[in-house]
Amino acid sequence: MTTVLVADDSETILLLLRTRLELAGYEVQTAADGQEVTERVVPGSSDGPDLLLLDAMMPRKSGIEALRELRAAGLETPALIVSAHQDPRDADAPTDLEISGYVTKPIDFDQLLDAVAELTAKAA
Amino acid sequence: MPSTDAESSSRPVASSPITAQAYSRRGRRLGPSLANRLRIGFAIAFAVLTAAAVIGVGHFIAQRQDYENSIERSYQAEMAARVEFAEGNRAGAARRTIAREEANRAELRNSISEDTRNTAILVGGGLLAGLIGALLLFAGLIASMRRPLEALVDAAGRLAAGDRSTRVEVGGPSETATLGKAFNEMATELELEASERDQLDRMKDEFVLTASHELRSPLTSVQGFAELLMLDRDSLTQRQVETVEIILDNCRHLVRLLNDLLDLARSDAGRLTIRPRPTRLTPLLEDVVRTMRAQTDKSEQTLTENIEPDLPLVEVEPDRIRQILLNLLTNAHEYSPERASIQLTARVADTGVEIDVIDNGPGIPPAQMEHIFERFVRGDAGMTQRVGGTGLGLAISKSLVELHGGTIAVDSEVGRGSTFRVTLPVAPPGAVEAPQAGPRAIAEGPR
Numbered sequence: 001m002t003t004v005l006v007a008d009d010s011e012t013i014l015l016l017l018r019t020r021l022e023l024a025g026y027e028v029q030t031a032a033d034g035q036e037v038t039e040r041v042v043p044g045s046s047d048g049p050d051l052l053l054l055d056a057m058m059p060r061k062s063g064i065e066a067l068r069e070l071r072a073a074g075l076e077t078p079a080l081i082v083s084a085h086q087d088p089r090d091a092d093a094p095t096d097l098e099i100s101g102y103v104t105k106p107i108d109f110d111q112l113l114d115a116v117a118e119l120t121a122k123a124a
Numbered sequence: 125m126p127s128t129d130a131e132s133s134s135r136p137v138a139s140s141p142i143t144a145q146a147y148s149r150r151g152r153r154l155g156p157s158l159a160n161r162l163r164i165g166f167a168i169a170f171a172v173l174t175a176a177a178v179i180g181v182g183h184f185i186a187q188r189q190d191y192e193n194s195i196e197r198s199y200q201a202e203m204a205a206r207v208e209f210a211e212g213n214r215a216g217a218a219r220r221t222i223a224r225e226e227a228n229r230a231e232l233r234n235s236i237s238e239d240t241r242n243t244a245i246l247v248g249g250g251l252l253a254g255l256i257g258a259l260l261l262f263a264g265l266i267a268s269m270r271r272p273l274e275a276l277v278d279a280a281g282r283l284a285a286g287d288r289s290t291r292v293e294v295g296g297p298s299e300t301a302t303l304g305k306a307f308n309e310m311a312t313e314l315e316l317e318a319s320e321r322d323q324l325d326r327m328k329d330e331f332v333l334t335a336s337h338e339l340r341s342p343l344t345s346v347q348g349f350a351e352l353l354m355l356d357r358d359s360l361t362q363r364q365v366e367t368v369e370i371i372l373d374n375c376r377h378l379v380r381l382l383n384d385l386l387d388l389a390r391s392d393a394g395r396l397t398i399r400p401r402p403t404r405l406t407p408l409l410e411d412v413v414r415t416m417r418a419q420t421d422k423s424e425q426t427l428t429e430n431i432e433p434d435l436p437l438v439e440v441e442p443d444r445i446r447q448i449l450l451n452l453l454t455n456a457h458e459y460s461p462e463r464a465s466i467q468l469t470a471r472v473a474d475t476g477v478e479i480d481v482i483d484n485g486p487g488i489p490p491a492q493m494e495h496i497f498e499r500f501v502r503g504d505a506g507m508t509q510r511v512g513g514t515g516l517g518l519a520i521s522k523s524l525v526e527l528h529g530g531t532i533a534v535d536s537e538v539g540r541g542s543t544f545r546v547t548l549p550v551a552p553p554g555a556v557e558a559p560q561a562g563p564r565a566i567a568e569g570p571r
Contacts, residue, residue, distance in 0.1 A: 010341055016345060016348040016352070019352060020348070020352070084337045105341060105344040106375070106379055107344055107348060
């Protein structure tokens, strides 16, 4: 089964993302911040998530910081960054992290689910 | 306004009447004033000229006195010799004395005329030197005024042109020095005021950006969970479906308002930037029409496109052009009655590529046309009850079109309909269509 790791510091948004992804047939793991993401994901292991869906701004460790650490440790899993910014180019977008795309709030779930399907199809 | 504490610490010089006195008090320590320099100059010139005249005339009188005394002594000696000669005493010696005194007087006469000439030259030279000195003094004084005044005029020009960091070097006579100090204080005040105003502007922009940012997460939840409900619409009653649809409609309206406010704040802060690249218009226009069709179909309006074939590439940011056209088409759709017809046309013109959004709706009264591109200007009250716009769309569209170096204009007749025309710059010849750089944006959210 395709697994998506979702990280957001808002429980409501986490519940929303989890419900929509589970309804679409994905297995969903959740994390409350970037710290939990880096603890949970082991680069190079075969049973890790197939896609990361990380909020750009979280306490303790942001999604960007977590992804930076994981990429430095050799993680190749595709990642989407969720940002409250209207324009993803505003989110002082890092260019070196192999980010597959930016999801802006409010989330258009049709487009998000299309992107998730496309990215996890490649992984599978 | 900041608290008085902050004001007194950030503004060492307050704009009070005391300041004016402070200037003049400080002015006195700055060196002699122009008036004093003039007085001193006059006194020196007067003294030099008077001294030259007095010394010269005195010298002349003394010489004359000497001469007359010598002549008199000479005549007396000659007379004595002539008496002796007449009496026949030592006639030879007496004749020699007479001859010597005559020669002596001739020499004195020569000498006095030479002395007189010398004295005249001396006095004349002294007067001339005094005059030249006085002239140099005045030239110097004028120059000492002129340099600081020219500097002040220059600085005032720069300040007026907006360079608030302009200061002048304080110098010259106390008048210009005081003026210079006053100018510098004024420039400092202006600079402080401008920086306070800039800071307020920044705070306002920051506030709008943060607010719009913070509102997005709860809005995501409201919209997301409402959509979740709609996924189960079969198990909802008709009434519940309508209720959720109202929630979703209002979510979309809020998102539009947030996006518009954000764009305006960015525009005000000079941070509304575009990244134009050579773009093919036809697919973009077709996509915009496709997006709009869902809404126009609901109102049974006809939406047609008339795009000239082989349009040249335009130099634009596609997402922004999409935003502008969706805005114009949404206006046409919302302000026109059911079964109205809306048309999107594009053609090449001398000034670029012209895109028209034409509707046969109610039209815009002339009084409103003047203000149509201003913020929060919307159709008349009866109309806006029905129409869900923010009153910001056209203002933003105008900013965006102008950022692209294009123009936007409106033509309308009440009862006949309106035409909004956007003219976009053509890409330079030889340009090729460029793909978007960087990661793609997913789920931009409805505009």
